Amino acid sequence: MTEPRYHLTSYGCQMNKLDSELVEARLQQRGYRPAVDEEDADVVLINTCSVRQHAEDRVWSKLGKLRVRKRTEPSLVVGVLGCMAQEHKRYMLSRMPHVDMVVGPSAFGDIDDTIEEARVKNARIAAERAPANTRHEVFGANMLSVDDGVSGDRIRRDVKVRPVKSQAYMSIMRGCNMPCSYCIVPTTRGDEVSRPIATLVDEANRLCDDGVTEITLLGQTVNAYGRDLKGQGADLSKLLRALHEIPALRRLAFITSHPNFLSPDLITAMAELPKVAKFLHLPAQSGSNRVLKAMRRGYTVERYRKRIDQLWAQAPDIELHSDWIVGHPGETEEDFEQTVQFCKEIGFAQSYIFKYSPRPGTLSSEVEDDVPTADKERRNQVLLATQEELSIAKNRALIGSTVEVLVEGQSKVAGRMTGRTAQHRLVHFESDDAGLVGQYVPVRVREALSHSCVGDLLAQDAAEESARDRAAAAGAGSVA
Ligand code: SF4
Structure with missing residues (x-):
């Protein structure tokens, strides 16, 4: 029997994305596999956020598209998770028959069971917050x-x-x-x-x-x-x-x-x-x-x-x-x-x-x-x-200094890598070495943009020397 495939999209903050990560972990433990393309998934999950109208609008639009798909694929399981599920549960269950699962953020504990039940039994399920004494x-x-x-x-x-x-x-x-x-x-x-x-x-x-x-x-x-x-x-x-x-x-x-x-x-x-x-x-x-x-x-x-x-x-x-x-x-x-x-x-x-x-x-x-x-x-x-x-x-003030960057991946600009400093500042530098991802590297800043800096990757010893020079000049200090 082939393993069921899921596709999960997050609309919201980091906490929402972490929830998605944890839901994925649970599904994978249960034998589900991630589908690269949503069209290939047996279960489509949308993890939602109610804080901003814009994020909600995107979810309603997405659900409209899934309604069309479900007409030709009745076995598809559509699940809405997170804050909108909590907030709009009644509306979704009464007015959106193509939505099979509505699971609020405090009911993720049994999420794999809920999804499995919806998929195997083709059942519609609403899970909401548990009573306060079990919180x-x-x-x-x-x-x-x-x-x-x-x-x-x-x-x-x-x-x-x-x-x-x-x-x-x-x-x-x-x-x-x-x-x-x-x-x-x-x-x-x-x-x-x-x-x-x-x-x-x-x-x-x-x-x-x-x-x-x-x-x-x-x-x-x-x-x-x-x-x-x-x-x-x-x-x-x-x-x-x-x-x-x-x-x-x-x-x-x-x-x-x-x-x-x-x-x-x-x-x-x-x-x-x-x-x-x-x-x-x-x-x-x-x-x-x-x-x-x-x-x-x-x-x-x-x-x-x-x-x-x-x-x-x-x-x-x-x-x-x-x-x-x-x-x-x-x-x-x-x-x-x-x-x-x-x-x-x-x-x-x-x-x-x-x-x-x-x-x-x-x-x-x-x-x-x-x-x-x-x-x-x-x-x-x-x-x-x-x-x-x-x-x-603030970015201009960094020009000429050396910052320590945790490399996160390739920049949108070809031939550049990107990462962040300890102050969460985005820094790009010329390199196409994917092996740098996850490493802390010294970068000398040469250009300031409004949302990021651009710099040159330094050899580790050059950075240490530069840090020593600055520390000596300041009497103390370290690489930013
Ligand atoms: S009520 Fe909302 S905005 Fe206010 S502190 Fe709590 S999460 Fe933040």
Whole structure:
């Protein structure tokens, strides 16, 4: 009998992609094989995100195409996974007969059983969040990686199923307890649930044994990690310190942080631990206190600035990245101007800028969306241009210096390879040596673009010499 083939597409954030990776691992353990082309798959899965309208639109369009295909291939299994499945379950089951499975993010624990049942029995299935009193058990199963005695080894993460050999994501918590007015995550993903430190250290060790040298920890509010692990004294600073001990690990990053949880302990850990990446993704969202209040973000511009001052007092080399929402209900031109000024004042290295769109089920969606589309578009362009100037200035400052790059693969430009620095800056350099992928190489920057740098690959000893020269000149320091 031939093995069933699946094709999985992710629409969403890194956490969504990691979920997809874990679902794939589970399916492969079950004997399924990945289909390179979606047309060859017996099971087509779409892992979805509800945070942005654009991502949702792409999923609805995709489902429209699958409806046509299913007319001629009735045995095809179509599954919608993730946040949209949680959010639009009723609609999909009642109005989209070609969708066979609707599985919310907290019901991935039995995903292989669910898919197998839909395929073999040709049954339509809806799986949703489990009751709150089983949430730790379900979360463990959901992550396919907990060996807590409840779930057992059967669901340990198969660390070998990963798209990139040297890099891995690790979900350390999920859900969110914050009340942000525009965000659907607390509804779709539920309350914060953190995984124990020992479990995470075990998983990181297994990843590193399999060749990983860079781990990115994921959580919707990653620096709120541990709040629900009552009595265990777990927080992100302690987790970073525990993971930092793993000898093969060279870089340790974490996304996405909330300004309210940038604690003194976390700042000290970031300053003291050399393997911790030199960037912090800390969404400000707006530079207007009036808008921040309407967004229910729980901080003011002054508080955000104070936290950053504390961070830079101890760790001045950390670059900041932000998310922004322009055109939130009630945002005036003056509010927006404050956002532009705040973006410039902090000097963010990167920003992700979104035009507000109401998400059904959120608090913001209940108030009038009173900023005209044309104003949202203009503000978006203004903030993008502001960020571009900041980014290119930071990139220009690197010209002539040597940076350490973890090589990720070939660039889109022929004859170039590409990778990232510890500050998450994209760097391209001339080479077609695929053997460099996964290695840390020295690159001297010669050109600055708005979203990346271009440089020349150096011999290792030249880089060490250059680092020694700079350290001697500065009295201390290391390669960036
Ligand atoms: S902190 Fe706010 S924006 Fe981020 S996931 Fe939680 S509710 Fe959404």
